[in-house]
Amino acid sequence: MAFQSYSYVFKYIIVGDSAVGKSCLLLQFTDKRFKSTHDLTIGVEFGSRTVEVGDKSVKLQIWDTAGQESFRSITRSYYRGSIGALLVYDITQRQSFENLQKWMEEMKENAHSRMTIILVGNKTDLESERQVSYEEGQAFAKDNGLVFFETSAKCAYNVDKAFLSVTKDIYFNL
Numbered sequence: 001m002a003f004q005s006y007s008y009v010f011k012y013i014i015v016g017d018s019a020v021g022k023s024c025l026l027l028q029f030t031d032k033r034f035k036s037t038h039d040l041t042i043g044v045e046f047g048s049r050t051v052e053v054g055d056k057s058v059k060l061q062i063w064d065t066a067g068q069e070s071f072r073s074i075t076r077s078y079y080r081g082s083i084g085a086l087l088v089y090d091i092t093q094r095q096s097f098e099n100l101q102k103w104m105e106e107m108k109e110n111a112h113s114r115m116t117i118i119l120v121g122n123k124t125d126l127e128s129e130r131q132v133s134y135e136e137g138q139a140f141a142k143d144n145g146l147v148f149f150e151t152s153a154k155c156a157y158n159v160d161k162a163f164l165s166v167t168k169d170i171y172f173n174l
């Protein structure tokens with residue numbers, strides 16, 4: 001059959017500072033590709049992939065802010081209907097970690113109160129440039145009740161795991 005059937009559709013959003021690797025995480029998860037340029041496409045990028053959880057197929061629709069972060073124009077409509085979020089920082093950019101609290105507040109203001117958030121420290125392949133330790137990421141996640149993964153969108157390290165983990169959390173708490 002040429003069509004794919006699925007039992008659920010989950011909408012996810014990806015938030016975090018510019019250049020932390022949000023669109024690369026999306027591209028790696030949906031297309032198994034990596035792009036080395038940072039193009040500030042205006043508008044929200046979108047990707048989808050269907051995964052199996054339990055004995056069901058779940059279609060994940062994932063929205064990326066695509067360069068809109070600096071304009072503070074991520075509006076309620078972006079958050080609307082989203083059941084999960086990846087909150088991303090770059091382990092080689094301390095400031096992107098310092099800004100996590102601001103992103104948590106923004107999400108609390110705009111998102112569904114039961115949205116599942118997963119913290120992602122990206123770019124582990126750049127270990128020699130690391131500015132945020134694994135333990136710091138873990139501590140922030142613990143304080144805020146989030147699941148935590150370090151990833152590399154470049155090496156596809158933990159990318160599937162992060163998306164699948166949030167999907168399982170949501171699915172088994174439906």
Ligand code: GDP
Pocket residue numbers: 017018019020021022023024025035036037038039066067122123124125126151152153154155
């Ligand atoms: P966004 O603004 O958060 O969507 O960031 P992008 O996905 O456009 O990535 C910003 C830059 O970081 C680009 O040059 C990417 O190639 C690079 N990048 C993203 N993820 C990784 C990663 O895991 N490792 C490395 N070394 N570079 C990455």
